[in-house]
Each structure stands twice: as structure tokens, then as C-alpha cells.
Amino acid sequence: MFDIGFTFSLKPQFGLYGNCPFTAPGGYTNVDGYFAGIGGGKIGVMEHHQRAAGFLVGGAEDVSWGSADSPEGETKSRYGVGFFGLNTDEQGNPVYRPQCAHYLHLGFIGVTANLNYKDWPDFFLGWVGLDPRGDDGRGEKRAASPGRLQSLEARLSRSRDGLRLLARTTKARYAPDEPIVLEVELHNVAGRGRGQGEKPRDIEVYFEPVAKDQRGETSEWLLKFYAYEVYSGRQRYASPKVSVPAERRAELYHRVTLPPGAFVGRRFTFAPARQWLRPGDHFFLASYEVTKDSGMVILHPELTTEQVKKLGNEHAYVPVWTGKIYSNLATFRVERKKLAGLF
Structure with a gap:
């Protein structure tokens, strides 16, 4: 008033x-x-x-x-x-x-x-x-305190079976007309935890971040992303659910052997902030999931069906890491559009 x-x-x-x-x-x-x-x-x-x-x-x-x-x-x-x-x-x-x-x-x-x-x-x-x-x-609609965000991050962003997922935006602040760029990395942290009895080892990682959906459009698959407003907690983006049957995975054969301390990553570019985000503070949360039915990746994509039969599945396919992990909270701010060109 x-x-x-x-x-x-x-x-x-x-x-x-x-x-x-x-x-x-x-x-x-x-x-x-x-x-x-x-x-x-x-x-x-x-x-x-x-x-x-x-x-x-x-x-x-x-x-x-x-x-x-x-x-x-x-x-x-x-x-x-x-x-x-x-x-x-x-x-x-x-x-x-x-x-x-x-x-x-x-x-x-x-x-x-x-x-x-x-x-x-x-x-x-x-x-x-x-x-x-x-x-x-x-x-x-109160702001999420730093303590609440840290608590959420501590619960989610834990390594699992030697693998950790890290996420960060390329900038801390974005103008409304700038695309939001997110970098995601899978790290082999096996053996780094104390008191777990885990030894450093190589980890086979299935690395197919995106795949074609039923309409033939490229969409996030093994890597998925969620964007939230910090203050209200409102979800502003969620990767669509994409299911890829085994018979459609012939071209999804990329795997990476991660030695201890190594990582593999990819950069993702999202639409300019003004198209889907309001000015203010936001954060990304990423997840990486490989289900049991995707836990075997072909040794060489050139192998024919007959060659696979001769070799047998245990020699023609390589077991990869399976499970689900979440990243840290990648926070960023969308700046406000300058009013009347003043501030």
C-alpha cells in the first residue's frame, strides 16, 4: 500500500x-x-x-x-x-x-x-x-538458503561404484539473449574414498548422451538435465523420457575406458534464457543412468551378426558401468533486461 x-x-x-x-x-x-x-x-x-x-x-x-x-x-x-x-x-x-x-x-x-x-x-x-x-x-516463495541447497547437493551428488558426475555452466551470469551452456563430466574417482576398501581401477563407461526418439529427433538419453529456479523451486526444464529398444541401438556403441582420475565430458547448449527462464538465480541438476539392459556394449561396431555368434556374447560385448548418479548443483544467474537502457 x-x-x-x-x-x-x-x-x-x-x-x-x-x-x-x-x-x-x-x-x-x-x-x-x-x-x-x-x-x-x-x-x-x-x-x-x-x-x-x-x-x-x-x-x-x-x-x-x-x-x-x-x-x-x-x-x-x-x-x-x-x-x-x-x-x-x-x-x-x-x-x-x-x-x-x-x-x-x-x-x-x-x-x-x-x-x-x-x-x-x-x-x-x-x-x-x-x-x-x-x-x-x-x-x-522464499529464497532457498545456501544451507538448504548445500544439503540437497550433499544428498544427491555422491559417487557410485567409482563414478562421479560433475556439472557447471560456462558463465556465472547470462544476459537474456545468451544461450545457456552446460558442461558435464563423468569422473573415475575409484579408490579416492577413505575407509571404503575400494581400489583404483579402470571403469568402462557407456557414453551415448543423446539418442533418437521415436519421432527421429535427437534427445537426451543417458544424460538428462533438470533446471530449477532457486527462489521458488519451480522446475523450468526437464529432459524428455526417451526409451531406446535394444534393436535400435546399433549406432549407439560408444564406450570409454576411464583410467583412475580420468574423465569424459560433453558440452550442451540450451536456448537463450529469455525463451524459457525468468531473470534471477537458477541451477541445473544432471543425471547419468545406464540400466541393466544397456549394460553390455558391442566390442567393435564392425562386427557382423555371424561374427558375434562365432565369438559369443562374452567376447563380442563389453560390460559397462550400470547404475544412476546425480551431479552437483550448477548454479547461474540470468540477468535482467536493461530498462530504458539505464540499468
Whole structure:
């Protein structure tokens, strides 16, 4: 409904910005510090960031209240502002946000006073059980704390029978128009664990990350990927389920002998972030699975059916590692689209 309180910063900063009555923004503010008062639906002292610039007919505002690591989470407001209040969000979609914003910060201290007209009807109707804006459950979408992510990673990313799966993105941050690139590696870690009695050894790995599905399209097979939003936990991508019958595996014969400490990997390129991911923090989780019915790979693809019969299966096929393992969490951030070319 409204934001009112004082801002504090550890370093001298400047802010003088107004947008009232939401049609003629003017001024500039760039403050990273703390807020004491009522702001972003929270009460108390909290982390606060405000960036805004306006030129009467257009501008942009980017304001956040609280921290993603705090129990209350972080509330963000980011949009373009302009004449007649025809605003746009970070994706360039039109939004309507009637408000009256005032930010003043000189040196180490400042004051903030905002009125959000659109929230007033929602507030009063909420007393009778109505939620026109559909935001009464927003507090449920709290950020996953670093501890929770580490706990999840510790449970999943364990080696199995000497094999470990590692995943990482090629960059920590991606612009909305950049493809997301993920590197995945299978490592032979046999003998590295203490107290397990396991000795270093070579491991035969079936390495066919992708295969043709029933429609003849290439899809992830032995390697599968899952992408999630860090804050909400919402799944944004999951590899399709692909089953390849034994009679269709004639061209799927690649295997790798991994000596102790060696690895084999592959790079995967996903569509630009703006096509399937929202701005913010995300993570990939990869899995590698070879079932028992895929546990024998032909010794040489040139072997004919008759030659296989003469050699016998135990000489014509090589047993490979079977089982299922998960990777670490490969975290990355999708940057927000710059609003009005400002920030």
C-alpha cells in the first residue's frame, strides 16, 4: 500500500527522484544500503537497494526490499515508467502501476515515501477474503538458503561404484539473449574414498548422451538435465523420457575406458534464457543412468551378426558401468533486461 521510512548507507550516496502521479518521472537515485520503516510489505530494518532515473516522459525504476537470504525473502519492483503510466516490465511487456514515488538520499541518510494506489483496493478487499492481485501467497516463495541447497547437493551428488558426475555452466551470469551452456563430466574417482576398501581401477563407461526418439529427433538419453529456479523451486526444464529398444541401438556403441582420475565430458547448449527462464538465480541438476539392459556394449561396431555368434556374447560385448548418479548443483544467474537502457 505504501512505503515510508528512512534510508541509511555505509558510504555517501545520492538520490533525488520523484514520480508523481506516476506519469512524469524525474530525477535520479542510486543507493545501496538499509531501510528502516515500512517497505515492500515488510516492517523493520532491512537491506535496501534503489535505482531510478526519469526524464519526464520516460524512465526506469529498480527497487528491492530485504535480502534473499532472510526468512522474509526479498521483494523486488522493476519496471519502466513513462507518459500516461504505460509502463513496461523487464521483459518489455506492458504493465500498469499507478503510484506516487519519492526518494531522497543525501550522503549517509535519506527518506522514502511512496503511495501505491493499486494496492489500496486489494488491501481492503482482502478483509473479506478477496485477492484481486493474486499476491497474498507471495510470502510462500522464499529464497532457498545456501544451507538448504548445500544439503540437497550433499544428498544427491555422491559417487557410485567409482563414478562421479560433475556439472557447471560456462558463465556465472547470462544476459537474456545468451544461450545457456552446460558442461558435464563423468569422473573415475575409484579408490579416492577413505575407509571404503575400494581400489583404483579402470571403469568402462557407456557414453551415448543423446539418442533418437521415436519421432527421429535427437534427445537426451543417458544424460538428462533438470533446471530449477532457486527462489521458488519451480522446475523450468526437464529432459524428455526417451526409451531406446535394444534393436535400435546399433549406432549407439560408444564406450570409454576411464583410467583412475580420468574423465569424459560433453558440452550442451540450451536456448537463450529469455525463451524459457525468468531473470534471477537458477541451477541445473544432471543425471547419468545406464540400466541393466544397456549394460553390455558391442566390442567393435564392425562386427557382423555371424561374427558375434562365432565369438559369443562374452567376447563380442563389453560390460559397462550400470547404475544412476546425480551431479552437483550448477548454479547461474540470468540477468535482467536493461530498462530504458539505464540499468
